Amino acid sequence: MKLYQYHHCPYCVRTDMVANYKNVTHEKIYLLNDDEQSCFDLVNAKVCPILQFDDGTAIKESLDIVAKLDELGDSDKVITNKNKGDVYEQLFAEIKPSTRILTYPRTIMIGLPEFATQSAKDYFQGKKETMIGMTFDKAMAASPEHINIVDPILALLPELPIQDTLGIDDILLFPILRNLSMVKGLTFKQQTLDYMQHIAKLTNSELYFSRAL
Structure with missing residues (x-):
């Protein structure tokens, strides 16, 4: 199997987490962000993630892929049901414009494989600048304002569970x-950091603190 992603x-991270956690044998393929043709060849749409089977x-659709990987993977690696996910979703929905302004410009600056070419960076930047209504330069300059919007929401996060099983909430x-x-x-918060480090280890996922801008 091949898991196409950014x-x-x-x-994409949702699916990669589960593929790793469930020990599903697969090949990871990071598409360039402006590679529309590969996506259309596979599923007739410019989307990621995409799971391609051996046939x-x-x-x-990420949650459809998650369900399939859960089915195919190690049955001893349980995925628990949703618990407080609605609370988390509501909190972050309130600050989505600010999280986009903070993350979108940095995304092309931290050395990720889908932005290995200038054309891939330009493709992403053009689309996302339209979405946030400002240039990436202006977004970076506005970082302090939007950090002040996001920080209070991070402070409101309840204590996050640290356990040996992965959940839909995670x-x-x-x-x-x-x-x-x-x-x-x-x-x-320290507890949030502990949770992030735990889930990263549980799912063999990378955090970006060492690349942070």
């Missing part, structure tokens, strides 16, 4: 926190 994409068929929450780890100056 390193930065929260939806050449493929599926998209699959939904960790990718958001992981992308925020690329933003230097954000304040994470």
Whole structure:
């Protein structure tokens, strides 16, 4: 099997977490961000992640891929049901514009494989600048303002469970926190940091603190 993804994409991270946690034998393929043709060849749409099976068929939609990987993977590696996920989703929905302004410009600056070419960076930048309504230069300059918006939400996060099993809540929450780890100056509670490090180890995922800008 092949798992096509972008390193930065929260939806892709969901699937990569589960593939690693469930010990699913697969090949990771990081597409260039402007490689539309590969996506259309596989699922007739410019989307990631994409899971391609050995027979050449493929599926998209992150939670559908998560369900399939859960089915195919190690049955001893349990994925627990959703518990407080709605609380997390509501908190971060309130600050989505600010998290985008903080993370989008940094995404092309920290050496990720999907931005190995200038054309891939330009493709992403053009789309995301339209989405946030400002240039990446202006977004970077506005970082202090948006850090001040995101920090209080991080402070409101309840104590996050640290356990040996992966949960749907973790699959939904960790990718958001992981992308925020690329933003230097954000304040994470120690318990949140402990949770992030634990999930990163449990799912063989990378945090971005060492690359933070």
